[in-house]
Amino acid sequence: MIYTVECSFTDQAAENEWNAFYSDEKLPALISVKGFLTSQRFRLSGGIPSTPTYxxxxxxxxxxxxxxxxxxxxxxxxxxxxxxxITDWHRNIYGGVELFPDVANDQRLLISNESSDALNALGFQALHLWAIGLDRTPIERWVAIPGNLPDPAHHLKADGVCVYVPMRSQLRSDST
Incomplete structure (x- = not known):
């Protein structure tokens, strides 16, 4: 199962401290929890304006x-x-992928909440996720992980695709 947490952050003066806390303390604490298999954090680079930043x-x-x-x-x-x-906070549990892939620093995470069409049209194989718990919105998502995508990828905005940059390498528990 995939567990997602999304939010935006309103205090620019405290944002670096927030990011250090989340990436350096929160994620390692989560990956130590029995049943957490992977954890990775991303920042929005381009896409739909109302999308949470993190x-x-x-x-x-x-x-x-x-x-x-x-x-x-x-x-x-x-x-x-x-x-x-913290604003625009959403949590979801998705089915569809057994283990979320690691997104390397030179790769991007592309997400469409509408369909796989935009991702497929760009030549990417899309993974389909569907909501099974918590907020359940969006109910479906399609994700792709291309390498060497220009940042920001403005040409994807019109297609309803959000582009995310990894903020750190994926953490994995010892049991994965």
């Missing part, structure tokens, strides 16, 4: 992981300091 994608063993004491103690919900600055 996206974290985690592979989890099952939905119960998010209800576990381990999750609540070591990873979930420790945003109190940052909560007033």
């Amino acid at each position: 996206l974290a994608i985690h592979t989890i063993a099952n939905e119960g992981v998010l209800e576990s004491a381990d999750y609540h103690q070591n990873g979930g919900g420790n945003f109190a300091k940052w909560q007033p600055m």
Whole structure:
């Protein structure tokens, strides 16, 4: 299962500290939780203007992981300091991919919430995800991971495709 967390951040003066916290503390804490298999974080580079700026994608063993004491103690919900600055926060669980692929620093993550058509027209093989838990919006997503894509990729905006840049390498648990 794929667990996604999306948000925007409103305080530019604190944004570097927020990113350091999320990437250097939050993701390693999450990957230590039993049932978290992979974690990677992305920043929006181009696409639909109303899209949240940040996206974290985690592979989890099952939905119960998010209800576990381990999750609540070591990873979930420790945003109190940052909560007033977080907007457009969405969480979803998707089926369709067993283990989310690593997106290397020279690659981009392309996401369409409409269909695979735009990604296929660009020559990319799209992975299909469908919502099975939490917010369940968008209900479906199509993702592709091309390499060496220009950044920002303005020509993709008209196609309803969002372009994300990896903020760090994918973390993997010892059990993957």
